[in-house]
Amino acid sequence: MPKFTILSRVDAYVDYTCEVEADDLEAAVDLAWDGDPSIRWTEQGVVEFDARHVVALDANGDEIEGYARGKG
Secondary structure, eight states: OOOOEEEEEEEEEEEEEOOOOOSSHHHHHHHHHTTOTTOOOEEEEEEEEEEEEEEEEOTTSOEEEEEEEEOO
8 A cells, every 4th residue: 555745734822922121011012013122032932723625645745736725
């Protein structure tokens, strides 16, 4: 019986937190959004959600078009 390499890709967020010193909440969010270099982010983990894509891969690791399940 043949064997196939299958990729299952699940969408996820990688969560990070930081402490920001600012005059108010809006300024803190703006500093974080703008990528202030003084901010040190700490990874909190990965959160998955149910948007999945399952497809076969060829010998080069590329998706084989023609049949897949889920969103690509």
